[in-house]
Amino acid sequence: MSRIPKKLILARGFPPPEKQPNATMMAHAKLQDLGEGRLADMDAAGVTVQVLSVSGPGADLLPASEGVSWAKEANDVLAEAVGKYSKRFAGFAHLPVTAPDAAAEELGRCVRSLGFVGALVNGLTQDRFLDDPMFEPILAQAEQLDVPVYVHPNIPPQAVRNAYYAHLPEPMGFLLSIAGFGWHAETAIHVLRLILSGTLDRNPKLKIIIGHMGEFLPMTLARTDAVTRAETSKYLKRTLAQTLQEQVYVTTSGQFIYPPLMALLATFGVDHVLFSIDYPYSTNDRGRAFLDNMPLAPADVEKIAHGNADKLLKLQN
16 A cells, blocks of 8 residues: 655654654554454454554545545555454544545445445544534435444644644653643544534434543533533534434543543443444553453443444444
8 A cells, every 4th residue: 555655744743753652653563463463462352343444644644636546545455354354353434535525435435335334534634623514525424324433533733733732842742742632632622513513413313433531521521511502502403412422422442440431421321432442552451451340230331342332333243
């Protein structure tokens, strides 16, 4: 598969390989394994199924004329692994979001022909959130196909990096802008924009997935809802909280402590929580230990472990 030009990766804010943390580089190496090594790691921790997706920079960095072919190539590589190990892997489509109509068409191909179970979008595209009208073809297609869109964070726009994360010892600025804090705030804003813009009202059957125990939203939902309710009641069909709880699902990815889980369950409800490890950025054994020791009723653990994902993603395993 052709590589994304290095200058585009650096322009987006990813540091060059020699300046990336060692743990990040080790995870990148594991990402390439779509076969026996990955399966062995899963088996050692008792992980039955992984949903695979393209990680990091991809078609979202490329012009529309180039992104379409890159995304198709990436999806074909993913489909080969999913087809070879169909009982162990499922796939999220990688979309050429800089070409929304083509992205909608590619999502249709991935679901109907390749058997993928949804799509994953990495943060902002050309500094635009998914509530921008240009992305409506993608959201409408996902709603029609009845597959979820996983909204994953990405490197913040340059202006945000300059304002919030500059002038810190490196790699602290980079780390704070991503998994250290910034990713979670950005994705929370992304979801709130989808609601407050009326996008989810216009697409009431669209399902959104976010990770990392809800990206700060369980802690802030009550206050945000209270502050905005008087205004949203004038133009939205539902309250912010109601829309969130009806259309947004949350994975545990990379968060293996219980207080955030309790807050998540209290705000979203157990039927909207999905177990996820975030492999290889988090390890299968840590994720499994977290699952095995959840202080919940067995029926609720079963829902989180696989029942909710089986239903949402229509997994047959």
